[in-house]
Amino acid sequence: MRSRKRSRKAGLPPGTLIHIGERKAENTRITLFRYDADHVVEKQIQSLSQALPLPDEDTITWINVDGLHEVEILKEMGDLFGLHPLALEDILNTHQRPKFEDYGAYAFLILNPLSGGNQDREIDKEQLSIVLGRNFVLTFQEREGDVFDPIRERIRSNKGRVRKMGADYLAYTLMDLVVDNYFVLLETLGEKIEEIEDALVLKPTPEHAGAIHRLKRQMIFLRRSVWPLREALNGLHRSESSLVRQETGLFLRDLYDHTVHVIDTVESFRDVLSGMLDIYLTSASNRMNEIMKVLTIIATIFIPLTFLVGVYGMNFEHMPELRWKWGYPLVWLVMICIGVFMLFQFRKKRWL
Amino acid sequence: MRSRKRSRKAGLPPGTLIHIGERKAENTRITLFRYDADHVVEKQIQSLSQALPLPDEDTITWINVDGLHEVEILKEMGDLFGLHPLALEDILNTHQRPKFEDYGAYAFLILNPLSGGNQDREIDKEQLSIVLGRNFVLTFQEREGDVFDPIRERIRSNKGRVRKMGADYLAYTLMDLVVDNYFVLLETLGEKIEEIEDALVLKPTPEHAGAIHRLKRQMIFLRRSVWPLREALNGLHRSESSLVRQETGLFLRDLYDHTVHVIDTVESFRDVLSGMLDIYLTSASNRMNEIMKVLTIIATIFIPLTFLVGVYGMNFEHMPELRWKWGYPLVWLVMICIGVFMLFQFRKKRWL
Amino acid sequence: MRSRKRSRKAGLPPGTLIHIGERKAENTRITLFRYDADHVVEKQIQSLSQALPLPDEDTITWINVDGLHEVEILKEMGDLFGLHPLALEDILNTHQRPKFEDYGAYAFLILNPLSGGNQDREIDKEQLSIVLGRNFVLTFQEREGDVFDPIRERIRSNKGRVRKMGADYLAYTLMDLVVDNYFVLLETLGEKIEEIEDALVLKPTPEHAGAIHRLKRQMIFLRRSVWPLREALNGLHRSESSLVRQETGLFLRDLYDHTVHVIDTVESFRDVLSGMLDIYLTSASNRMNEIMKVLTIIATIFIPLTFLVGVYGMNFEHMPELRWKWGYPLVWLVMICIGVFMLFQFRKKRWL
Amino acid sequence: MRSRKRSRKAGLPPGTLIHIGERKAENTRITLFRYDADHVVEKQIQSLSQALPLPDEDTITWINVDGLHEVEILKEMGDLFGLHPLALEDILNTHQRPKFEDYGAYAFLILNPLSGGNQDREIDKEQLSIVLGRNFVLTFQEREGDVFDPIRERIRSNKGRVRKMGADYLAYTLMDLVVDNYFVLLETLGEKIEEIEDALVLKPTPEHAGAIHRLKRQMIFLRRSVWPLREALNGLHRSESSLVRQETGLFLRDLYDHTVHVIDTVESFRDVLSGMLDIYLTSASNRMNEIMKVLTIIATIFIPLTFLVGVYGMNFEHMPELRWKWGYPLVWLVMICIGVFMLFQFRKKRWL
């Protein structure tokens, strides 16, 4: 939510490389994939010199970096692949919004994979930076994770199209995975919404209001990640860049559609949550009305009667009624009449 | 509302064919229509090889598939008609928003027919996928239904224009039917709204608030289906695709106008419902005010009087007033004065 | 508000001619005007064959049809003037939004004249369809009325420009009249708003809230008619159609400006009405506060005192205070002190 | 706010000249300025024939008309300067929104100068129409006023650029003055807002709510004048019209920026006022809470105690407690315990 610690950079020259954000990984780990339709090599590397893309156009190199706190490694990669200092700065500053930038020789993308959201865990935002070159893809993540394992598995076992297509398709599958995870998150949230909705009908409690507010908050959060992503994907899809082949274009359009679907769902959820809050407030106001009615009915009937019995509790010496034989039953009669009249009034006002 | 079970796909290669959504039909049923201006053939088919479009340009083939759980059939159709895996994936994933996609040789459309809405039944959303080729139309539905019967009847009996025009006109009539059903749904909802509105004037109850909220919810639901449909129709209408003949263009423009009309009505209903909720809340607040006024009037008159009679109910030995001859009537006089003064005050404050 | 009975059409072939809407006129009446700068002929006709436009370009023919339930007449006119079935369908379906459609040889316009709005009468919406050809204008109305009388009078007496200009100018004057009537309606509503506003300042009652809600409802209604009209006029003004001469263009621009003015006023009224509702609710909340304060002051002062006198109303045998000579005056003193202290507290809290 | 009396025009031919609006001036007064870099002539004229622009391109003629009720004069001017009837109609109909229209030989502008706003005076809207020709400027105002005196003075004394530049610059300075007066008005309103805001912090009263509502109303009013002005200025600035020289273009851009600034401020004020209303309502709700707490605390403590003393005020013959020696002190003890327990409960609920 907050661009914490970004203030450390204020005043430094633009392009200064400082890691901004929590250090989420112990060590920086670099993994290299190199494949074409027929071969695949996978290894963890120490020295970046091993990572330089082969001159061969058809061999795709994918380098994934987990952990961003070792600025030196980033700098070295920047030199090897000719990355612009501003791109490197964006990779390190983990409070970026999703964006797409075309640097000519390569395209630069930032995404915000989200996780969590279940069992009242806050949604957790990470930053994934993707550099897409002619025959290489570089990815940078804040922490080690197995989020890309399905894709690694597909490359290893040559499942799906990924081995037969270019670097752009690899980048696409990575982004597709991120967007797919948005759907998973939305399902989790959607189930929570349904749960609260069902409970609201039975008996609304302040806890529900709190849960609705929390969900609304998470929608703001989600929205902030998804809206710019849509823009970024649109930018990538519409860019004239020769990096994106035509056959990948169709897939990107599909991915764009998925993002629109996510946005759509988020907006609907927001509307639904607002409606639920209204339901809660309406029912709270109904309860208040109910409570006030009970109080008013009881008070309105008994306060005058209490006054009346108070009158005949006075100790004046000269109170003729006190001596009447039928005084006491008469008072009861009067009081019952008053009570019945009041009840009748309430009925007329439809309070009963 | 929710993209339930979509999470099953996260991590699978794009284009993987898995049916997502409830299985709503027992069996997959494939029906084939083949007609030109003079002839019409209609049959239920088992083998798809019978379905291949004739080379003749003027004979239109319409294949309708009910039930999407048999992925194999879809795959076969995809091969026969040269459909892109992403289109097939969209057909199977029944949580799509309406959309239009131009694949060159064919156009791909998704619509969300809606039904229900009456007798407090939830609105029921289905997915209808249409593939429009030069001389064929493929339609995919989640369940068997007779929704297209009027069109089948028109083809059989050569009523209207449908037999004289191309595949694009057939696709148009199918979409027109879906949009016409939106109007039917809107009428049902409109009548409900009118009913509640009339009831609100007489006596608002919490049930009305609930019904209004439910209708608002359904409007969100409707909106989600209709807005993207408008976009899709606009896309189809404006596409340069040679699949849509010029004379059909006019009809598509008309259909687009109908969709705008639906959107318009939905937005008006939303405004009206918001207004009704405001009326409900205003009237609730008025009732509360009313209740409080009654309570306050009664309490304010009788509490001081009760205090007074309490005073003369004390048992002090030395209370001269108690011995006065006119003490008791005097107390009554004082109390009546207080009461009248209070009533006068309330009148001045316009509470009475 | 509602597209009632539109459901009757669902499933019928597009272009089927069925009159949808109330039958508002007894009989269909067709009146013909034929004029040029020097001559004018006006008659009521039975047979449409008399209506065919003269070959002469400068003679304008205006045919007005009141009453839409006789579908046959419409069909005949459609044939005579070469109207597209979709246009005819739109004329008959009286739940259309205002729109403009260019059919090449003629332009087709739908407007929603509004009337009523005064003396708590609901606003009444009609449908006026205009077909503008090179040298003819066709108008279709739901009921007989004298709304166009001023224009007829102008044609007869050759006042203004209308006889000197073409069919497009005639169509313009018809539309201008409709928009002028919007201003009349807005004035009526504006006066109502002013009235309620003045009354709100003096003493807000629930009736005002009701009236405000009713006006808000009417604004939604108005808006639905005027927004698409603006679009339609813009379409007509910007269309490349040769039907609209350049000198008429200036007038259309002016008419467009008027429509924008109407929209502007409607939006302002909506804002003003929202503000008035806020005023009402604020004042209701103020009243509630006021009521609660009175209740609380009275109760807070007298409830403790009543307790106190209750204490000395107890019948214990051993209550030394009851025997004190100054017991009774002392209790009064204590009670007065408590009362004064309470009042002082309320003053401090600024409740008095 | 209201287009009062516009209804008088409904049904009349477009371009009919009728003065719509209040008659604000006694007589129509026409003043003529004729100047170039070296000479200036200023006179009040009777006959418009004196007003015809000189053939000399460099001599600028400025004719100002105060008072619009003498339609004849307008008609004459229209003939002399070749104004379109629609332009004349707009000048006379003083309920126009600001607009710009390019008539080729001249440009036509309508502005809404605003005044008042201080000491609870309503904002007063006038209509200023400007016709800008190659070497003349015509201005039409509803009433006599000295609003343009600074410019007259500048022309007379040759201060600033005005004498050295063309008719377009003169028109610009007139408009600049109108926009400058918006800033004056905004300052007045801004000071009021600040005042109320400071007062709200100390003690919110219903009067503040009223004042806030009044200011909100004025913002709606202002907005209605300024938004279309922005559009109009943009139109003038971007128009290809040869009437606007390039060096004046920079000034118009600046004027446009000022208008945007005004709009910006109006929108901010609206936001601020909404916020202030929220503050008012929040604080009203806080007060209500406070009041209810006091009532509840007092009632909850004393109502049970009053019951208790009531018990021992009963006159049963067999009430053993009444005879106990320590009965009375014991009752006090019990009551004090109950009171303390209650206070303790309130403390626990954080009501104290």
Next chain:
Amino acid sequence: MRSRKRSRKAGLPPGTLIHIGERKAENTRITLFRYDADHVVEKQIQSLSQALPLPDEDTITWINVDGLHEVEILKEMGDLFGLHPLALEDILNTHQRPKFEDYGAYAFLILNPLSGGNQDREIDKEQLSIVLGRNFVLTFQEREGDVFDPIRERIRSNKGRVRKMGADYLAYTLMDLVVDNYFVLLETLGEKIEEIEDALVLKPTPEHAGAIHRLKRQMIFLRRSVWPLREALNGLHRSESSLVRQETGLFLRDLYDHTVHVIDTVESFRDVLSGMLDIYLTSASNRMNEIMKVLTIIATIFIPLTFLVGVYGMNFEHMPELRWKWGYPLVWLVMICIGVFMLFQFRKKRWL
């Protein structure tokens, strides 16, 4: 917030130079930097003639003026650098919105650096005007400050790119610094929001509502500075101006992205604050409900009982119950039954 004192200018010729705003600096101070890749000269100057840019293209001159009240100096600079009077007017009028204007030979930019925001200090807005020429940059500030010190240090010590690039890059670094400070401000505000949010969960007090309102106000303030800045940067970035070299373009795009990020964060904060206000109000309404429930329970139980004991406190001579032996215990029994019944009722209504 307010364009205070701007009214002083109303009626003066456009381009009149008057300082509008508070005088924030004692003296006007002019500092000159002149550098190329190899040399740097820095001095405070008195006479502006020393400031004229060198004919050499590669030597950059940066003149910074602190304090705007000495109009003469501005006028002189305007003459020396050929600035347009409108630009000079904007520099002096310190109530401008951020803007970009292309004057051909130079570009003119206005920014609003913001400071403060911590420890309940109001956010403080200044005006920074930047004139960017081919080989010079002029900056104008309202008061002396060390805000640009990091950049001065970088120039002196030749850190970063600034000495190697042109005047456009210098202007960029200045703007970058301003935007960086927005992030610092947002962090401060974000921390406050978090603080209040955490406190709201524990126990909401009216103070929180006040703080939320204050923060909302500051967001309006921030928004007003940042939205036009985005526009201005976009204008600069997209302008065809030859003043901005291509390599600086990338940096400007980055800066533009940062501004969008700021806007994004501001909008999110607004949403979050609205949500927090809702939470506050919901919880206030919950408390009210709670309070009312307590009051109603106590009153509803004891008021009838008090009435009952009142009955047997009456002094009628003929009240048989008073003489019954078990009268007193019976009354207790009845009262306990009533009390239990009431409690049972409350339980049923789920009030307990």
